Amino acid sequence: AADMGTDLAKTLLSEEEIARRLDEMAAEIDRDYAGEEILLVGVLNGAVMVMADLSRRLSTPLRMDWMAVSSYGSGTKSSGVVRILKDLNTDVHGKHILIAEDIIDSGLTLSWLVRNLSSREPASLKIATLLRKPDAAKVDVDVAYCGFDIPNEFVVGYGLDYDGRYRNLPFIGTLAPHVYGG
Ligand code: PRP
Ligand code: MN
Ligand code: MG
Numbered sequence: 461a462a463d464m465g466t467d468l469a470k471t472l473l474s475e476e477e478i479a480r481r482l483d484e485m486a487a488e489i490d491r492d493y494a495g496e497e498i499l500l501v502g503v504l505n506g507a508v509m510v511m512a513d514l515s516r517r518l519s520t521p522l523r524m525d526w527m528a529v530s531s532y533g534s535g536t537k538s539s540g541v542v543r544i545l546k547d548l549n550t551d552v553h554g555k556h557i558l559i560a561e562d563i564i565d566s567g568l569t570l571s572w573l574v575r576n577l578s579s580r581e582p583a584s585l586k587i588a589t590l591l592r593k594p595d596a597a598k599v600d601v602d603v604a605y606c607g608f609d610i611p612n613e614f615v616v617g618y619g620l621d622y623d624g625r626y627r628n629l630p631f632i633g634t635l636a637p638h639v640y641g642g
Pocket of ligand 3: 620
């Protein structure tokens with residue numbers, strides 16, 4: 461069974477570091493969207509923590525909606541072929557969409573999502589992600605708000621999972637090798 465005490469190799473970002481950065485991101489978003497209403501779109505499941513904690517820091521009026529997507533093809537790596545498991549409940553035409561994500565890894569998920577949502581003719585479309593791995597990028601994604609650029613290591617916590625686990629950790633850490641068979 462998962463043992464959060466020994467499964468983590470190290471803490472990459474503490475709860476406090478995440479909170480401080482979200483404060484800064486929210487202030488920037490509030491400045492940029494002054495006078496507008498945001499449609500905050502969370503990408504299930506990883507974005508749940510970012511959605512909850514970023515949205516609570518915003519004073520810009522907003523609505524929230526969710527999409528669930530799954531990349532299929534081979535193995536655990538994102539293939540870039542994406543299928544919608546749950547679509548938005550909202551008609552986004554003319555709305556200011558701000559996508560909230562936990563992490564941009566290869567960039568394939570978000571690059572697909574941006575194309576998909578753009579075709580629905582929103583008034584604007586921007587991305588807020590807590591984490592980004594520059595060394596893992598396969599496609600360029602234009603990110604308006606990025607919390608942290610991190611090394612290309614397997615990270616969990618704060619929404620991020622390994623095999624569905626560890627999403628509930630309040631901080632972000634790297635997994636100990638024994639967890640994934642090392
Ligand atoms: C993870 C993460 C991002 C995506 C990033 O989601 O939450 O959505 O992968 O990877 P990419 O940039 O290489 O496409 P995942 O598909 O694991 O689903 P989850 O959010 O339910 O964990
Ligand atoms: Mn995800
Ligand atoms: Mg995942």
